[in-house]
Amino acid sequence: MHERLSAERVAGTRGPLSASGPAAAHSDWLAVRPALIDLASLPYRRAGRFAYHFARGKLRGDPVFRALLERGLLHGRAHILDLGCGQGLLTAWLRAAAHCHERGIWPRGWPEPPRARTIRGMELSAREVARARRALGAECAVEQADIRGAPFGSAEAVMLLDVLHYMSPESQRDVLERVRAALPQDGLLVLRVGDADGGVRFRLSRWTDQVIALARGRGLLRLHCRSIGEWQELLRACHFDSTAQPMSGGTPFTNVLLIAQAA
Numbered sequence: 001m002h003e004r005l006s007a008e009r010v011a012g013t014r015g016p017l018s019a020s021g022p023a024a025a026h027s028d029w030l031a032v033r034p035a036l037i038d039l040a041s042l043p044y045r046r047a048g049r050f051a052y053h054f055a056r057g058k059l060r061g062d063p064v065f066r067a068l069l070e071r072g073l074l075h076g077r078a079h080i081l082d083l084g085c086g087q088g089l090l091t092a093w094l095r096a097a098a099h100c101h102e103r104g105i106w107p108r109g110w111p112e113p114p115r116a117r118t119i120r121g122m123e124l125s126a127r128e129v130a131r132a133r134r135a136l137g138a139e140c141a142v143e144q145a146d147i148r149g150a151p152f153g154s155a156e157a158v159m160l161l162d163v164l165h166y167m168s169p170e171s172q173r174d175v176l177e178r179v180r181a182a183l184p185q186d187g188l189l190v191l192r193v194g195d196a197d198g199g200v201r202f203r204l205s206r207w208t209d210q211v212i213a214l215a216r217g218r219g220l221l222r223l224h225c226r227s228i229g230e231w232q233e234l235l236r237a238c239h240f241d242s243t244a245q246p247m248s249g250g251t252p253f254t255n256v257l258l259i260a261q262a263a
């Protein structure tokens with residue numbers, strides 16, 4: 001029922017969207033955004049109140065979801081692997097984007113959303129995996145696995161959003177080396193990290209991680225963070241060329257998106 005309501009909302013969004021140019025694209029985005037967030041988060045009602053409200057809050061507040069679509073980062077990548085995928089929000093977001101785009105509800109000037117043939121997720125927490133499966137259906141490919149050891153298979157793009165700082169420096173390097181081995185020559189890694197040189201805002205993001213972990217009964221975390229320069233050096237050592245883009249707009253954090261091409 002919720003998906004039907006949401007589809008009605010999409011259909012009710014006014015189109016064609018306004019004239020061209022950055023200001024028009026932004027106003028198009030403001031028109032499309034509520035439908036996209038509804039569509040992507042409503043399946044999580046099946047997974048309980050927490051999962052639903054978490055999905056809405058995260059999709060609303062985290063700038064990475066818009067950036068992935070606006071910049072066409074995953075365009076043309078048929079096989080995507082989302083490591084540390086949590087409750088599978090990326091899959092839900094890309095499904096919602098495809099749905100909106102098919103109905104002509106899409107910001108003018110934005111690239112088409114990615115049409116991946118497979119989106120596989122790997123996630124350590126059994127609870128998150130259960131939420132992902134309940135929301136996204138039995139056909140969703142979210143596997144409970146520890147990415148520090150699980151085989152990755154092959155992919156054209158790998159996502160690692162806010163995950164690597166949970167593991168030791170040695171595991172970070174090992175994971176990145178195995179990600180590189182899973183990708184072809186022009187493969188893409190999208191990595192989001194906090195900038196350890198980010199001062200008070202960085203400390204606030206680490207504190208937030210700790211509070212969330214405590215609230216979820218995971219106890220005190222040992223986090224392993226680096227400056228952006230150090231992350232890029234590690235990426236180079238693992239045979240990636242990377243560019244860094246700020247990715248904390250609208251939040252008090254110092255997050256950075258590292259867009260890394262397999263060299």
Ligand SMILES: C[S@@+](CC[C@H](N)C(=O)[O-])C[C@H]1O[C@@H](n2cnc3c(N)ncnc32)[C@H](O)[C@@H]1O
Nearest residue numbers: 084085086123124125146147148161162163166
């Ligand atoms: C901050 S959340 C980010 C979730 C998701 N990437 C997103 O952006 O919505 C970090 C996730 O990484 C997962 N994680 C941490 N260490 C992991 C490991 N060794 N293997 C698999 N998942 C892991 C956590 O369980 C958690 O769901």
